[in-house]
Amino acid sequence: MGLKRITVVLTGLVLCLVFYCDKTFAQQRDNRYLENEMPANWDPDSLFVQTLPIEDSWWQGFNDTLLDSLISKAVENNYDLLMAADRIRQAKAVFRESQAGFYPGVSFSGGWTRQQSSENTTRMPYPIDRITQYASAEASVNWEIDVFGSIRNRMKASKEMYRASREDYNAVMVSLCAQVASGYAQLRTYQQQRIVAEQNIASQKAILHITEVRYNTGLVSQLDVAQAKTVYYSTKASLPALEAAIEQQINGLSILLGLYPSELKPVLITAAPLPDYLKLVSVGIPANLLRQRPDIRAAERTVASYAASVGAAKSDYLPKFYLKGSIGFASREMDNFFNNKSLTYQIAPTLNWTLFQGTQRIQALKAAKAQLDENIRQYNQTVLNAVQEVENAMSGYSGSIKQVVALREVIVQSELTLKLSLDLYKQGLAPFQNVLDAQRSLLSYQNSLVSAQGGALSYLIQLYRAVGGGWLGQ
Incomplete structure (x- = not known):
């Protein structure tokens, strides 16, 4: 809680200083x-x-x-x-x-992967599936919110x-x-x-x-x-x-x-x-x-x-504020690709504030x-x-x-x-x-x-x- 209060106070001080400098410089x-x-x-x-x-x-x-x-x-x-x-x-x-x-940046990515592993690299007492496959499709959004x-x-x-x-x-x-x-x-x-x-x-x-x-x-x-x-x-x-x-x-x-x-x-x-x-x-x-x-x-x-x-x-x-998110599907089997259980998504509001970068x-x-x-x-x-x-x-x-x-x-x-x-x-x-x-x-x-x-x-x-x-x- 203490760190949160310190961050809020620092943000307020910076804003006041910037707005004061803006006004003085404009005059x-x-x-x-x-x-x-x-x-x-x-x-x-x-x-x-x-x-x-x-x-x-x-x-x-x-x-x-x-x-x-x-x-x-x-x-x-x-x-x-x-x-x-x-x-x-x-x-x-x-x-x-x-x-x-x-405007937000919208991108789409998708792919399908099929892979076969070597049987000689495994030391398992029971048989494994040497061939695996994986399919995915995802739409993502990256939006910088212009607060300042x-x-x-x-x-x-x-x-x-x-x-x-x-x-x-x-x-x-x-x-x-x-x-x-x-x-x-x-x-x-x-x-x-x-x-x-x-x-x-x-x-x-x-x-x-x-x-x-x-x-x-x-x-x-x-x-x-x-x-x-x-x-x-x-x-x-x-x-x-x-x-x-x-x-x-x-x-x-x-x-x-x-x-x-x-x-x-x-x-x-x-x-x-x-x-x-x-x-x-x-x-x-x-x-x-x-x-x-x-x-x-x-x-x-x-x-x-x-x-x-x-x-x-x-x-x-x-600071800069970003809203990032994505939604898509991923599955090993194409028959279940659009199944509800194959749904993936991510929502990630982000604050990025560079406090020091030299001069x-x-x-x-x-x-x-x-x-x-x-x-x-x-x-x-x-x-x-x-x-x-x-x-x-x-x-x-x-x-x-x-x-x-x-x-x-x-x-x-x-x-x-x-x-x-x-x-x-x-x-x-x-x-x-x-x-x-x-x-x-x-x-x-x-x-x-x-x-x-x-x-x-x-x-x-x-x-x-x-x-x-x-x-x-x-």
Whole structure:
């Protein structure tokens, strides 16, 4: 009786200690879960509205059917996305496997044995039956009763990892759509720069012809012709680099779409305008990032998984209860096999409590807590990175739009400068150097405008990606 009382008291003390530690650790974990508060609002700007968007197919707002089809093809064929789907299936299988711990294990065994013994090994005064046979069939059950939550916590850990894998899939989806849109935007930027170069080549060729005519009539020296040719051929020399850049962008897009470049090139080689980049963007309030961005949701699920693993490690300190049983038949004679007298059974409730195992369980608990702390910090870092990405994309997009507006006015004045300087040159009232400067400036400003337009589109795509890239799960 004394030993029984001591066992009960020890069990109660251990339970109280474990539950107290669970509560204290949970409070500490909650206090550290978000070390940095989210900003209340983004910096105000007339280009942004802090409300939730309506739909999640954000790329359709560019009104480019070809881009829509490219993203659809990428979602079907991209290998990174398909591998992410495979990881979901793996995590789901692990989760289902952990659920099996709640159910009893049932096994069946049966056999028949016939044996003949040697007559020369016996020294009996009377004859014996040298041939014996034995038949048995038995069904057994082994069931761990999850009193202290060991199985439950491990199942929860695998369940949260399964949920995290789904969020990782969403994150890959967001990244893929953004990469396709960004690659498409860069392709159209290069194509527009090629058009700018070709237009300037045509204009410079006409001006070269004017200088040759004036040289042939003796109005100017050959220097004007040489300078005009220098500008003309330098602009032509920029075309091969642009062509190579266009080819490389098509190759990059083909990888994202899971296609060979030869399949995609006929579709994209023809130049087209940049998609519409001037928009009023719904960015939501900063707190919405916590439920919009898949990477933040995945990090949150991972933290929950490791928190459950800590609970499972603590439950290993406590006893485990098993219910074992079996029922079957055994008989020497098959005629009596299913007779009541051949019935066998066993019922064996069991308690298994490892009181000492070196420091194995202590170190396992420390490792689980360290993993949880690491993932809490990773969660906080993910939130900070998300805020930074949104801020950078917003400032970049706003700056690009302002740059586009300014460059358009610059180009208007640059075109006027070229026209006036060329008119004065034809009249012999100004040197050809003014025309050369105007040509170079116009080409540079036009390229800058196309780059700024492409940059604005890229920043807009980055912004969509930074605030959730489609607001999956809304």
